[in-house]
Amino acid sequence: MDKIRIGTASWTDPSLIKSGLFYPKGVNSSEERLRFYAANFPMVEVDSSYYALPSSRNAELWVERTPDDFNFNIKSFRLFTGHQTPAKALPKDIAEALAPHFEQKKNIYYKDVPDELRDELWRGYELGIRPLRDAGKLTAVHFQFAPWVTPSPDWKRHLEECVGRLGDYQLAFEFRNKGWYGSKDKDEETLAMERDLGVAHVVVDEPQTGKGHNIPQVWGVASPALVIVRLHGRNHETWDAKGAKAASERFNYDYTDDELKDLGKKIRKIAVEAPTQVVFNNNYEDQGQRNAKSLMKILGSKAEQRDEGYEPTLL
DSSP: OTTEEEEEEOSOOHHHHHHTSSSOTTOOSHHHHHHHHHHHOSEEEEOHHHHSOOOHHHHHHHHHTSOTTOEEEEEOOGGGGTOOEEGGGSOHHHHHHTHHHHHHOSEEOGGGSOHHHHHHHHHHHHHHHHHHHHTTOEEEEEEEOOTTOOSSHHHHHHHHHHHHHTTTSOEEEEOOSGGGOSSHHHHHHHHHHHHHHTOEEEEEEOOOOSSTTOOOOOOOOSBTTBEEEEEOOOOHHHHTOSSOSSHHHHTOOOOOHHHHHHHHHHHHHHHTTSOEEEEEOOOSTTHHHHHHHHHHHHHTOGGGGTTTTOOOOOO
C-alpha cells in the first residue's frame, strides 16, 4: 500500500463546497479547505491549471499548507493539449499580441500560435509549477489530450515537443481518442511510445457508451516511476451531454462497493509494477471523496487515518 496513493480531482469544486457534505463547519477559507483535504488524503490533482496558466504564488501557498508527504498532480494548460483556447484563458499580454486572430475567431489552437509566444507560454507555465517541484511535492504534470489528438505523425511530434519543453518533470499522458487503444497491437504500440518518451501511462475508467471516443481500460506500465488510474465515473446518460453548465453534471456517478472492489484488485496488481496514483474525477457533491475513502478501506490504506486529530483553525 505504500505504492498506492488515492485522492480526487480538485478540492474546491463548486458542487462539493455547496453540498456541505465534506468540509466541516468552520472550514470556509481556501487555506482551511486545503489543510482539511490534505489531512484526509495523500494527494490531489490540480485542475485550475488547465483553464489558465498556474501561479507560482499559489504553488508556494499549497506547499506551505500541506504535510511534507503530500503530493500534487497538476494538469497541463489547455492550449498544450490540443484544446481550443479562448483569449480570456491567456495572459493579458499574449492575448493582446494575438488580437488580430481573435478578431476573426473565438478560439485559438496551438498550431496557430507564433513560436515566440509559444516559448513565452511554456516558460510561464513552468515557472508557475516550479515551487511544487522544488519542494518535492509534484508527482506529475498531467496532459489530458483533446479527443481529436490522434496517433498521427504530426500529433506524435507534438507529444515529443511537450516532453522536451518540460524535460525536468515527470509527465503523464491521458489520451481521449480511441485510435490509441482498442486492440492488443494498438495498446502495446501506445505503451511502447509512452515508454520511449519516459511518460507515465494513465488508465482511464469512463462510460462505454458505444459511440464517440470512449477509451477502454488499458492496464499497463510505461514508466517504472508512476502509473495513474483516473476514474471518471460510468454515467452513460451524461457523458456525452451537450450544454452541461458544470463538469460535475457530466461526472455525476457514485461507484458501488462491488465496482470499487473490482477496481481495487486491478490497482493492487498494477501497483506491483510501479507506484500508482488513483484519482477520482466523479465530482458531483462529495462523490469523489466518499468513493476515495471507500477504496482506501478496501485496499487497507493507512491514508484513511490521516484525518485523526485534525482541528480547523478559524480565520
